[in-house]
Amino acid sequence: MRWIMRGLELERMTPEKMHAIGMECIRRSEAMAQAGMTKDAVRKNLLPAVQRLNRAKHELQLVVDQMIDKAAELEKYGSALEKIVQDIVGTEQ
Numbered sequence: 001m002r003w004i005m006r007g008l009e010l011e012r013m014t015p016e017k018m019h020a021i022g023m024e025c026i027r028r029s030e031a032m033a034q035a036g037m038t039k040d041a042v043r044k045n046l047l048p049a050v051q052r053l054n055r056a057k058h059e060l061q062l063v064v065d066q067m068i069d070k071a072a073e074l075e076k077y078g079s080a081l082e083k084i085v086q087d088i089v090g091t092e093q
Contacts, residue, residue, distance in 0.1 A: 013021075032038070
């Protein structure tokens with residue numbers, strides 16, 4: 001039976017290394033608990049930021065779409081203007 005935990009091959013690890021990893025996990029979880037960093041608290045703090053990020057991305061996409069539309073419109077008007085200029089210049093020569 002092979003024991004692998006997210007890239008850690010536990011079969012090949014020494015007991016000391018496994019103990020060190022376990023102690024580090026415990027130390028970090030205690031620090032998070034003391035800081036009030038439960039999963040729900042992290043989610044509660046991150047959710048508004050993620051929502052703002054998504055809203056900003058959407059607004060940016062709308063502006064980029066408008067810019068592309070305006071560039072196409074400008075190209076169309078530029079072509080029409082060139083045609084008018086060619087008609088005027090072509091008739092005078």
